[in-house]
Amino acid sequence: MNAPDSQTPRMIGASVKRKExxxxxxxxGQYTDDVVLPAQTWAVFVRSPHAHARIKSIDTHAAKAAPGVVAVFTGADLAAENVGGLPCGWLIHSIDGTPMHEPPHPVIAHEKARHVGDQVALVIAGSLKEAKDAAERVEIDYEELPATVDTAHAADAGQALVHDGVPNNTCYTWGHGDKAATDAAFAQAAHVTTLDIVNNRLIPNAIEPRAVNASYSRHDDAYTVYVSNQNPHVERLLMAAFVLGLPETKLRIVAPDVGGGFGSKIFLYAEDVALTWAAKKIGRPIKWTAERSESFVSDAHGRDHVTKAELALDKDGKFLAMRVHTTANMGAYLSTFASSVPTILYATLLAGQYTTPAIYAEVKAVFTNTVPVDAYRGAGRPEATYVVERLVETAAREMNIDPAEIRRRNFITSFPYATPVGLTYDIGDYEACLSRALELADVKGFPARRDASKANGKLRGLGYSCYIEACGLAPSNIAGALGARAGLxxxxxxxxxxxxxxxxxxxxxxxxxxxxxxxxxxxxxxxxxxxxxxxxxxxxxxxxxxxxxxxxxxxxxxxxxxxxxxxxxxxxxxxxxxxxxxxxxxxxxxxxxxxxxxxxxxxxxxxxxxxxxxxxxxxxxxxxxxxxxxxxxxxDPTNFTYPSGAYLCEVEVDPDTGETRIERFTAVDDFGNVINPMIVEGQVHGGLGQGIGQAMLERCVYDNESGQLLSGSYMDYAMPHASDVPSFNVETAKGTPCTHNPLGVKGCGEAGAIGSPPAVINAIVDALGPLGVKDLQMPATPHRVWSAIQAAQSASASQQP
CATH class of the missing domain: 3.30.365.10 (Aldehyde oxidase/xanthine dehydrogenase, molybdopterin binding domain)
Incomplete structure (x- = not known):
């Protein structure tokens, strides 16, 4: 045979168009809602209109008599057959060694509803319209109870208990790091920067809502479930072994084309279990597809941290220690991986890219009468990066050190590097990413652009963010020692x-x-x-x-x-x-x-x-x-991979209206070896869009008294539009290949959402700095920016002689 052409094109590193x-x-494409099975039925869930209520009685007679209705089930029906509650996949222990509180998470609420949208009945009919009509005939007598909603005060004395067996609504109080060394470093610090930070609750919004189509076959006594899910084997394991008590061989999970997940489709949801259980009861397949407003009150939410963060520095701007106290909202129940997000996935990243010698984090996880909170794009790492990069930028301003310079003074430069919060970074080149970002962003030309904005009555700011994240959760034995109830x-x-x-x-x-x-x-x-x-x-x-x-x-x-x-x-x-x-x-x-x-x-x-x-x-x-x-x-990987990068955001603010426009956004990422640059760039673009959405627009809001969701639709929850984001200047650095996997690759899917929020807020605070604004909470809406300007100007006026 002839020798192959020596010019055979390489596949790794090529921007091949996506086959799919x-x-x-x-x-x-075939999505779950496209699947229609023989003898198909449709389901509608009756959901609680109250944040916290005792279910005194449920009358389903009228619903069962409605045209086309096949069956109506309540929590009592599942309880009578000993259907288990939804499990949590990660066990966390409190500082005193006690395991976290794991209250029951019923598939259909029984005796109590604990958040608006909690499912209290399941109606199945021959058509979706018939199911909807019948659901309105289910009569429920509620005794409304006081609701606990506010993350910061959920554990306060006198707050209504979400679960009777959980004192002070506290799931766990967890600590990580060396508290004594951290406190000692603070005692000798020349400067301490302190910030109160709220990481706003977000509502995931994939293009495809969650959907389930479950069927049962008498032929082999087995179930098949089509579901929009990110990890079908995990869903099968949890549902079969821990909830329904089935052999795994009797449950097939099919996740066909899935229109986006962002973490919100990782989990085992109650709807999946309810339809699977009911399919055998009625002997026909059952389909449920969430409506968008239903998704707002049933899909797991993201973020929702309230934090006091402190950074201790010496007189030259070298970091000595970091101290973080966070209250994290779990919502009404523990979702599949909820307990790990504000602990293992958050506190372990508080070192960032820096050589901070001592770090201590304490996390209190609380229950509230809200939708459960779990992993959302980045899952703990965006929250950690926001804390670190807001502290670093604020310290730079307080000490009159250039934001790039203070980072350079503290960058990790020798690898492997063991952080004080339990991770070992295998490789990286943080200076290279920052230098390239400064070049691409034309930081040298920023003063002239700022002056031009000032001449037009506008304020211009530049914000930095140098992120690192841990991807590819690993290894299984370490994760198991930290509380994981599954292999990785x-x-x-x-x-x-x-x-x-x-x-x-x-x-x-x-x-x-x-x-x-x-x-x-x-x-x-x-x-x-x-x-x-x-x-x-x-x-x-x-x-x-x-x-x-x-x-x-x-x-x-x-x-x-x-x-x-x-x-x-x-x-x-x-x-x-x-x-x-x-x-x-x-x-x-x-x-x-x-x-x-x-x-x-x-x-x-x-x-x-x-x-x-x-x-x-x-x-x-x-x-x-x-x-x-x-x-x-x-x-089974031996370590995480550690993507990193440097992001620079440049904004222009109208001080009269608070309107903020991102003029430039530069992102330089180190993803190690890159398989397909085009796909990687698209992943970064998507992450940046979501991060900018959190920084400037998105915020899930509950009424503190009633527990009603006030941002329950796109009329009230501001998703970013194309006009809200700039044309990104994105570059993948030459990179430092991962040292412990055969491809030398690192993760890229969440980086944009991790690094962008602090860059945006740092830029806005920089723009507003001349007016006396020192801090700003997300999202930086026009009203919030305008209010910060007014408050700073009023404070300045009151200090005048």
């Missing part, structure tokens, strides 16, 4: 077909990240198979190996590494087949660009020939090898 986009753009590995299987095409089965799940392209690029690069001949299969527990799904920017670093390990096995076996066919020793076989070669000769075999021989073993070492070419592997 054709079906999405032509309307050929990933699985991959490579099935080479007889004609040389390849099917990849992955435990990771794609809901917008482009896995069908990126994973195929990795396999194509390794095997020399055209990307068009590689199929990626995910999202179906009946087809894929047990995997942990997609969250925490883990897919390519953990899922891709599992695929690489399986490819190692494929190559090793294929070399043995090639050696037999080429009559050479295995040690003499080289493999590159899809061709096996006897080293130093022109004797070759193409990969497709080896594949065919594996399934048609006429010339095959049957005495030593089994036929076939199909290998699987599990990968």
């Amino acid at each position: 986009d054709y079906r999405f753009l032509t309307g050929a 590995f990933e699985a991959g299987e490579i099935r080479v077909n007889p004609t040389g095409s390849v099917t990849v089965f992955t435990g990771s799940h794609s809901h917008g990240q482009g896995h069908e392209t990126t994973f195929a690029q990795v396999v194509s690069e390794r095997l020399g198979v055209p990307i068009e001949q590689i199929e990626i299969v995910h999202g179906d527990t009946a087809r894929i190996p047990f995997g942990m799904g997609t969250y925490g920017s883990r897919s390519i670093a953990v899922g891709g590494s599992a695929i690489m390990k399986a490819l190692d096995k494929i190559e090793a076996k294929a070399k043995k087949i090639a050696a037999h066919m080429l009559e050479a020793g295995v040690e003499d076989i080289e493999f590159a660009d899809g061709v096996f070669r006897v080293a130093g000769t022109d004797r070759t075999k193409a990969f497709a020939e080896i594949a065919l021989s594996a399934y048609v073993p006429h010339n095959y070492p049957l005495e030593t090898l089994e036929p076939g070419l199909d290998e699987s592997a599990f990968y």
Whole structure:
């Protein structure tokens, strides 16, 4: 055979167009709501209009008699059959060693409703309209109770208890770091910067609302559940083993195309369980798709921290210690991973990119009569980065040190680096990212632009943010020691077909990240198979190996590494087949660009020939090898990956109206080796949009007295529009490849949402600084900015002689 073309294009590092986009753009995607099964029924949940109420009675007679109704179920029906409550997947212990309080989380509220939107009845009918009409006939007698809503005061004496067995509404009080060393450092500090920070509650809004379609088969006594979910195997495990008491083999979870998740579709939700249980009861499939207003009161919310943060520095601006006290809202119940977000995923990132010698964080998690709070894009890392970068920027201003310079004085420069909060960063180059960001943002030209804005009656500010995050939660044994109730590995299987095409089965799940392209690029690069001949299969527990799904920017670093390990096995076996066919020793076989070669000769075999021989073993070492070419592997990482970067935001503020416009936004990220630059850039753009949304627009608001959700629709909850974000200046740095996974990759999906909020607020505070504004809480709406200006001007006037 002829030698392969030495100019064979590389797949890793190429901006290959996404394979999956054709079906999405032509309307050929299949989402959960597209699935309609024979004898299909539709479900509607009756939800509590009260934040906190005792359910005195439920009368379902009129609803059951309504046209088309198949069944009506209440919490009492599930309780009678001992259906378990929803479990929490992470156990946290308080400072005194006691385990966290885990009150029951019923699938359908029984005896009490604990937040507006809590499901109290399930109505099933032959059509969606009939189900809606019947749901209005369910009569419920509530005894309304006082509600606890405010995060900062939920644990105060006299507040109404969300759960009777949880004193002071406190789930746990957790500590991390060296308190004594931190306090000692503060005692000798030349300067202390203190901030009170509110990390505003957010409501996730994926394009596709949550949806479920559950069916039961008498033939094999098994269930099939189509669901918009990010980790189908975890959902199957939790629902089967911990709630319904089913063998896992009797429950198939299928997560087809999923229109965005951002963390909100990681969890096991009550609706999924209720429909699965009810499908056997009625002997017909049941579908539920959330309406947007319903999603606002049923999907897990994000963030919601109230924090007092302090940074101790010496006279030269070197960081000595950081002290953080945070109250984190859990909502009415513990969601699947809620307990880990303000602890393991938050406090461990408080070192940031800096050599702060001592850090202590104390976190009080509280229950309130609100929707449960859980992981949302970034999950703890945005909250940590916001604390760190707001402190650093404020300290720079207070000490009259340039914001870039104070960071440079404190950057970690030697790796590996063990932080005082339990992580070991393997590699990084923070100075390189910052220097490139300063160049791209034209910081040298900023004074002239600021003067031009001033001449037009506007205020211009520049804000910095140097973030680091931990991606690809790992390793399992460490996570287990920290309270995780699941492994954090990933699985991959490579099935080479007889004609040389390849099917990849992955435990990771794609809901917008482009896995069908990126994973195929990795396999194509390794095997020399055209990307068009590689199929990626995910999202179906009946087809894929047990995997942990997609969250925490883990897919390519953990899922891709599992695929690489399986490819190692494929190559090793294929070399043995090639050696037999080429009559050479295995040690003499080289493999590159899809061709096996006897080293130093022109004797070759193409990969497709080896594949065919594996399934048609006429010339095959049957005495030593089994036929076939199909290998699987599990990968449990030895450490997190640590993406990092430097973000600069430049804003212009109208002091008369408070209107703020982002004029420039520069993002330089270190993601290690990059598989597909185009996809990475898109992920950063999406993250920046969400981070800017939090910084300037989005805020979930409850009425403190009634517990009613005041921001319950797009009329009241301000999602960012295209006009709210600038044209981003995004660059991926040359990067420092991760040292402990075979691809050298780091996560990229959450970076934009992590690094952008502090950059935006730092820029606005910089713009308002000349007026005396020293701090500003998110979101920086025009009214909030204008009010801060007015308050600063009033304070200044009152101090005049």
